[in-house]
Amino acid sequence: AQSVTQLGSHVSVSEGALVLLRCNYSSSVPPYLFWYVQYPNQGLQLLLKYTTGATLVKGINGFEAEFKKSETSFHLTKPSAHMSDAAEYFCAVSASAGNMLTFGGGTRLMVKP
Amino acid sequence: DARVTQTPRDKVTEMGQEVTMRCQPILGHNTVFWYRQTMKQGLELLAYFRNRAPLDDSGMPKDRFSAEMPDATLATLKIQPSEPRDSAVYFCASGYLSLAGAYNEQFFGPGTRLTVL
Numbered sequence: 478a479q480s481v482t483q484l485g486s487h488v489s490v491s492e493g494a495l496v497l498l499r500c501n502y503s504s505s506v507p508p509y510l511f512w513y514v515q516y517p518n519q520g521l522q523l524l525l526k527y528t529t530g531a532t533l534v535k536g537i538n539g540f541e542a543e544f545k546k547s548e549t550s551f552h553l554t555k556p557s558a559h560m561s562d563a564a565e566y567f568c569a570v571s572a573s574a575g576n577m578l579t580f581g582g583g584t585r586l587m588v589k590p
Numbered sequence: 591d592a593r594v595t596q597t598p599r600d601k602v603t604e605m606g607q608e609v610t611m612r613c614q615p616i617l618g619h620n621t622v623f624w625y626r627q628t629m630k631q632g633l634e635l636l637a638y639f640r641n642r643a644p645l646d647d648s649g650m651p652k653d654r655f656s657a658e659m660p661d662a663t664l665a666t667l668k669i670q671p672s673e674p675r676d677s678a679v680y681f682c683a684s685g686y687l688s689l690a691g692a693y694n695e696q697f698f699g700p701g702t703r704l705t706v707l
Contacts (some may be wrong), residue, residue: 511695520594520681520698567633575621575687577646578696580633 479504479570481581489587496555498584500542500568503549509571510551511578512542516564524566527551528574538562563588592616594699596682602705608670611702613682614663622665623683623696624650624657633681639665640687672706679703 484499502508509528513521525536532544542553551568565585569578595614603609615622623638626649637647642659650657654676656668669676683696 513698518700520700521683522698523695526695574691574693575640575685577623577635577638578625578633579635582632 479508479572479579481568481570481579483566483568483581483584485584486582487585487587489589490558491589492560493557496540496553496558496562496586498553498566498568498586500551500553500581501549502551502568502570504570504572506572509574509576510542510544511569511571512536512540512551512553513567513569513580514538514564515567515583521567524553558586558588560588560590562586592697594682594684594697596680596699596702598702599700600703600705602707603672604707605673606671607706608668609672609676609704609706611667611680611682611704613665613667613684613699615665615682615684616697617663619684619686619697620662621685621687621696622659623685624665624667625681625683626678627681627701628678636667636680669704672704674706677704677706 480503482501511526512524525534527534527544535541540555568581597612621640624636627633636650637657659665679701681701682699685696687693
């Protein structure tokens with residue numbers, strides 16, 4: 478079974494500041510890991526994913542995440558926040574390709590001018 | 591621009607009524623998922639299909655919910671009878687898993703916002 482914990486349901490940063498959203502997972506098998514973003518009244522859009530290979534994964538909109546097996550973490554970062562980054566972010570884990578996603582509780586990112 | 595479509599986008603109904611939500615997956619995708627999003631429970635899987643066959647519906651209340659894929663271009667989620675606790679946003683997502691095990695991402699639809707009074 479898989480589970481995901483996102484530390485901090487709300488994160489507030491200033492425009493131009495570093496964004497760090499935390500995700501820890503639990504999985505009985507090597508995990509597939511994902512970050513999705515949800516804007517108000519919209520569906521989820523994939524930011525990035527880790528399946529195998531390089532542990533530092535780059536995604537869209539300048540986001541990246543690093544898979545750290547020893548820490549069971551997959552934290553999302555962006556060097557400089559933009560106002561348009563304000564949204565809800567979900568970390569998710571899957572046991573295999575094409576399998577269901579188990580989501581964390583989400584982190585709402587607020588960006589202050 | 592290929593995308594998952596869902597209808598209706600919004601549905602308000604009264605307790606006890608039947609509700610049917612429809613999803614058109616991206617053409618060629620062979621895997622379809624139904625998720626439900628609530629403030630209390632977050633995002634949770636209800637059911638998913640591969641090549642139109644149900645693989646997992648353990649997240650779905652069996653007594654009132656049913657999910658089907660009448661054909662490869664249509665997935666339906668039905669609630670009968672509906673209850674106020676079913677109020678949520680229901681998302682459909684689709685993806686493609688090849689015979690070799692290669693898989694792309696899950697593409698999500700815009701969701702159906704259901705309110706049961």
